[in-house]
Amino acid sequence: MRMGKVIAVSGKGGVGKTVVASLTIKFLLKEKDGSILAVDADPSCNLHIALGIERPKMTLGSLRERAKRRPKSFDLSSFIEYGINMAIVEGRCDLLSVGRPEGKGCYCAVNSLLRESLGKLSKDYDYIVIDNEAGLEHISRQTDASCDIMFIIANPTPQSLATSLSIMELIRELENEIKETYIILNRAETATSDMLDRLKNKVQIAGLLRTDPSIYEAEREGRSLLDLPEDSQIYCDFKEILSGLI
Ligand SMILES: Nc1ncnc2c1ncn2[C@@H]1O[C@H](COP(=O)(O)OP(=O)(O)OP(=O)(O)O)[C@@H](O)[C@H]1O
C-alpha cells in the first residue's frame, strides 16, 4: 500500500513554522513529482494566505459539528469521509484546515479526527506537510505521531531553544513514531558559535535560515510565499537543507 511522506513543522509561537511549511511546499512543487496536501493544524488558520489559497469554508472542527446533525441515512464514517473531501481546498497544492471546535467544545475530538484522517489521507497523497500550532500540545495529543520528518523551528533565543528541547524530550518520552527529528534554526544570524556548539551536543540541526526581507515584502504585498524568487536567499538556503533530507 502506498504511504505518502509526512513532514510536520513545530516550534514556539512566531518562530517561523508557517514560513518553513510554505517553503517545504514550494520545494516539493519545484523539485519533486507527486501530489501534496498541506494541513493547517493551527486553529488560527493562516497557512492558506502564505500558500495563496482561498480561506477554507469548512474545517475539521466545523465538520465535526455538522456530523452531529447529519441525516440519519449517513453513517458517521462515510459522512466524515465525504466531509473531508468537501473540506479540502484546491490550489497549487491541496489544503485541509483543522480549525477549532465550535462553541465551548474541547479540542480532543477535533484532534482525534485529525489523527484518524491523516492515517487515511497519507494513502491518497505523496506528501503531507503539517503546519502545527505553537507549543507541545500536538505532540502530547499525538496528532502527528507517525510522521516521517519533524522539523522543530527555533530562533536563537533561550526561550525558543528551551521550547524546542522540550518538544524533543516529549517526542522521546512518548515514543511517538517520528522517524527523523531535526532542528532548523531560523533568523539564525544572531546565533553565537557557543550556542550552536551547545545545541549540536543535544540535537541534530538540519540547517540555518537567515532573516530575509523578501518574506516581509511578499507578506506586505499579499503575495504567496510559493512565489518567492528561486534565487532569494531564504529559498536557496532552504533548498540546500531539504535536498539532503527529502
Ligand atoms: N527567515 C525569516 N526572514 C524574514 N521574516 C521571517 C523569517 N522567518 C519568519 N519571518 C516572519 O516572522 C513572522 C512569524 O513567522 P511565521 O508566521 O512563519 O511564524 P509561526 O511560527 O508560524 O507563528 P505562529 O506561532 O503564530 O503560527 C512572519 O511575519 C514571518 O514572515
Ligand SMILES: [Mg+2]
Ligand atoms: Mg504559523
